[in-house]
Amino acid sequence: MTISPRTLPPAPLENDTVPTPKPDADFLGRLALRRSTKVAHLEAPGPDAETISAILRIGARVPDHGKLGPWRFIVLEGDNRANLGSAMANLLRTRDGLSDEQRLAQEEARFLRAPVVIAVVSSPVDSPKVPEWEQVLSAGAACYNLLLAAQGFGYGGCWLSEWVSYDRDALAILGLSPHEKLAGLIYLGTTNEPLVERPRPQAESRVTYWRG
Numbered sequence: 700m701t702i703s704p705r706t707l708p709p710a711p712l713e714n715d716t717v718p719t720p721k722p723d724a725d726f727l728g729r730l731a732l733r734r735s736t737k738v739a740h741l742e743a744p745g746p747d748a749e750t751i752s753a754i755l756r757i758g759a760r761v762p763d764h765g766k767l768g769p770w771r772f773i774v775l776e777g778d779n780r781a782n783l784g785s786a787m788a789n790l791l792r793t794r795d796g797l798s799d800e801q802r803l804a805q806e807e808a809r810f811l812r813a814p815v816v817i818a819v820v821s822s823p824v825d826s827p828k829v830p831e832w833e834q835v836l837s838a839g840a841a842c843y844n845l846l847l848a849a850q851g852f853g854y855g856g857c858w859l860s861e862w863v864s865y866d867r868d869a870l871a872i873l874g875l876s877p878h879e880k881l882a883g884l885i886y887l888g889t890t891n892e893p894l895v896e897r898p899r900p901q902a903e904s905r906v907t908y909w910r911g
């Protein structure tokens with residue numbers, strides 16, 4: 700079954716009433732069992748243009764101190780994924796003298812591993828009130844919301860960084876300014892393998908209760 704992006708409620712306007720929390724077993728079940736899809740297990744089809752827009756709309760609906768919107772999204776789809784991969788391979792060839800053809804081919808195919816990739820850019824602004832740390836956290840929330848939104852439309856996703864996120868030349872190719880950082884590359888597509896649980900910390904092992 701596919702869900703049309705038109706099933707989303709229209710975007711509310713400022714001061715419109717939005718739903719008050721109420722018990723929602725389906726929502727909880729999804730969150731309690733949510734799992735990323737390994738990038739190797741993503742394939743076409745990915746979300747179409749209208750669905751990508753809906754996913755981005757939800758991705759942008761995150762807590763954001765000061766209403767700064769300190770993030771932006773760069774969508775990679777179609778041939779642009781191959782073109783970006785070629786540019787990254789060229790960077791390694793010309794700047795680093797990389798000549799290992801297998802590795803270069805791997806770089807050329809980097810963004811072809813999923814039908815759609817959304818780069819989430821942390822783009823903090825100078826604010827007397829909101830520390831940069833909080834703006835960065837908001838970008839992380841946007842990454843996670845993209846994964847949740849994609850799942851709602853029936854797509855798997857994976858949040859990766861890899862070397863390109865930490866290489867200023869690679870980031871410049873992607874279009875980032877020096878003050879920006881890549882919060883994540885969100886690879887989206889159809890999950891083609893059953894999802895299995897990974898080891899994960901039990902919440903209780905990370906919880907204490909401060910009692911005064």
Ligand SMILES: Cc1cc2nc3c(=O)[nH]c(=O)nc-3n(C[C@H](O)[C@H](O)[C@H](O)COP(=O)(O)O)c2cc1C
Nearest residue numbers: 733734735736737857858859860861862882883897
């Ligand atoms: C900021 C961030 C960057 C990540 N980068 C990578 C990465 O480069 N390579 C990788 O294998 N996993 C990376 N991961 C982990 C994957 O997203 C991983 O598949 C995921 O955490 C699986 O857990 P889940 O099923 O609970 O979502 C990253 C996670 C985060 C939060």
